[in-house]
Amino acid sequence: MRTKEKADGEVVPRRMTIAAEPERQVNDWSERYGGELRRHVAAMVGNAEEARDIVQDLWVTALRARPEAGAGANIRAWLYRVATHRALDHLAMRRRRSELLAAHAGELESGALPATDAVLSRLSEAAAARVRKGVAELPRRQRDAVWLRWIEQLDYATIARRMNSSPEAARANVYQGMKKLRRDLAEVWRKEGPI
Numbered sequence: 643m644r645t646k647e648k649a650d651g652e653v654v655p656r657r658m659t660i661a662a663e664p665e666r667q668v669n670d671w672s673e674r675y676g677g678e679l680r681r682h683v684a685a686m687v688g689n690a691e692e693a694r695d696i697v698q699d700l701w702v703t704a705l706r707a708r709p710e711a712g713a714g715a716n717i718r719a720w721l722y723r724v725a726t727h728r729a730l731d732h733l734a735m736r737r738r739r740s741e742l743l744a745a746h747a748g749e750l751e752s753g754a755l756p757a758t759d760a761v762l763s764r765l766s767e768a769a770a771a772r773v774r775k776g777v778a779e780l781p782r783r784q785r786d787a788v789w790l791r792w793i794e795q796l797d798y799a800t801i802a803r804r805m806n807s808s809p810e811a812a813r814a815n816v817y818q819g820m821k822k823l824r825r826d827l828a829e830v831w832r833k834e835g836p837i
Contacts, residue, residue, distance in 0.1 A: 668705045675718055679725050686729040687736075696728045703728075739814055776826045783807075784819030791816045 676697065684693035703724055777785060783805065790801045791812075801812040 664705055668701055671704060671717060671721060672701055675721055679721060682722065683725050683729045686726070687732055692732065693729075696732055697725060700725050700728060736810070739810060742814075742817075773827060776823050779826075780819050780822060784815045784822070787812055787815035788819040788823070792820075 679700065680690070680693050680697050683696050684690045687693055687696070700721065704721065777788065780788065786805060787801055790796045790804060791798075796804070798809040798812045798816075801816070802809040805812060805815075807815075
């Protein structure tokens with residue numbers, strides 16, 4: 643194994659130095675440009691916490707696919723370009739999610755819901771087991787959101803606080819979970835009536 647000698651005389655294996663180099667570069671860029679990039683992205687998306695997440699994702703991208711840091715490379719411009727594209731993607735996703743939620747707002751409102759036991763008692767034992775299994779198989783955040791909305795009958799703002807997310811994310815998780823349940827439990831619905 644080839645070695646590299648540091649200024650203080652310590653010998654460091656060359657492979658370790660090369661492997662640590664990208665991480666060191668990204669850490670340097672984070673220290674130098676992190677604050678201004680967060681402010682730039684926050685101004686675009688209007689939310690400091692979302693900006694922090696977007697810039698954090700930027701550092702992962704920079705670690706995986708960073709440009710060569712040669713003499714002619716403008717790292718700052720590259721970082722701004724990637725951060726801007728990430729922020730624009732985030733805004734587009736937020737807009738699409740809002741449009742989807744607005745289009746299906748009527749489906750998301752629960753109205754007067756019967757108690758859980760009353761719903762399951764109307765179903766045959768096999769159908770009730772399928773409903774429980776369908777709920778259990780949902781992705782965790784969707785399962786939690788569906789439970790909080792339809793079983794605990796909480797509003798979206800309360801669900802968002804309990805799940806440490808935004809009301810839009812809570813609404814989207816409920817919608818996606820219910821959509822999956824409707825699709826997976828369509829046969830139960832046809833045989834036993836609305837759940």
